[in-house]
């Protein structure tokens with residue numbers, strides 16, 4: 001585990017490139033509607049029922065990280081919240097994702113919340129999957145000779 005001395009973020013790899021103190025959470029929330037801020041807080045609260053994590057704001061998004069970044073809040077819209085959940089494969093038969101995109105081996109699944117009820121059991125299921133994947137990655141890393 002490597003800790004950046006500037007921003008205090010932890011990474012599995014030494015000198016992992018990352019955005020360092022570009023923006024704060026407050027920068028993202030400034031000027032946003034009550035609805036959007038409420039959705040954001042609801043999303044974090046729901047994710048905390050799965051497990052603990054830290055928030056890492058960067059230039060364009062707010063990442064959620066435990067050992068690695070396992071999820072990100074992509075956009076705080078006027079009355080909605082866009083979240084990206086990276087999963088190990090494509091899950092096409094879902095109702096919750098409006099966009100699915102590949103980046104290397106990970107498949108980004110995008111979900112948009114307009115209402116707190118949009119964060120339903122289906123979304124929670126995939127949120128947990130992304131969170132568990134992070135733990136699995138950390139375990140793999142720790143058993144590899146460095």
Ligand SMILES: [Zn+2]
Nearest residue numbers: 004006007020
């Ligand atoms: Zn840093």
